[in-house]
Amino acid sequence: MPAPCAATSQHHLQVAAPLCERNPMTDLTKLPHTGLHVPHDRYTLADFQQMTTRCGIAYNATVHEGERCMGVIENQGNGGGTWFFPATAADHRAVHEFAAACRMEGEPLSEEEVLDHLITEHETAQQVAKCTRRRASLIRGYEEDGLPAVTIAIGAPPVWLDRADSPFLPRLARDLKASDPGVAVWEFWTGDQWKPLSLPAATD
Known part of the structure; x- marks a missing residue:
């Protein structure tokens, strides 16, 4: 298990970029690269890393609210799931409630699916930024x-x-x-x- 919120870089990428859309009917925000609808845009991801393994792709990223690290999203690339390792019990509850409120095309998702979408959103935003430069x-x-x-x-x-x-x-x-x-x-x-x-x- 990773050590939640070890030293992190200061270059955070907002999960919900300024280009996201607000749905006034549900008060959810649509993320531009995955189409995931999220209840708020206060969380950011940072320190994204990935590597190819014999069974897939391993990756992890830290989750932040403002300057405070809430924990680590990790997939070990061994065929297992994607997990959130929280810094505190309160962070665990907050991310669980966040995931429960998320929707994709109007349908609820599992917490693991939400975490995977957040990683994809972050990674795609990084790729877009590199292409723009x-x-x-x-x-x-x-x-x-x-x-x-x-x-x-x-x-x-x-x-x-x-x-x-x-x-x-x-x-x-x-x-x-x-x-x-x-x-x-x-x-x-x-x-x-x-x-x-x-x-x-x-x-x-």
């Missing part, structure tokens, strides 16, 4: 059944992907078909939302 784009693909398949950074600004007449798109379509033939749908981050990526038919 490099004037690159982040795209992600989904399988026919809607399951996420792959996320890729490409060396072109989002405006190139948003133009049907972009000369860059035919080459991109060929490259994506060759590298990820199982992807049914692609989308790209415009800078404030995920948008379907319209690719021409790939030719050999």
Whole structure:
């Protein structure tokens, strides 16, 4: 078990970014990268780390409310679950209540599913920030059944992907078909939302 809230960096990334949407009917906030609806945006994640293991991907991140560390989210990458290791009993209750209030497409989730979505939200936000600094784009693909398949950074600004007449798109379509033939749908981050990526038919 990790030592909750060991020394952490000061570069926290808010779980709910400014681009998230507020739903006035339920008073939940929709996170931009996962679509998870959360009851508030006071929690932040920091010190995200991951590594590939023989059984999967191990990862962990610290959870903060303001400057105070509440605990650690961890998955050991051995086929087991994702767990929250709290700093105090009060932190355990707070995160449990937070997870119970979360929704995905109107449906409640398990606490483990919420933790996984928060990690994905944080990781994707980091990838978006890196692409923005490099004037690159982040795209992600989904399988026919809607399951996420792959996320890729490409060396072109989002405006190139948003133009049907972009000369860059035919080459991109060929490259994506060759590298990820199982992807049914692609989308790209415009800078404030995920948008379907319209690719021409790939030719050999």
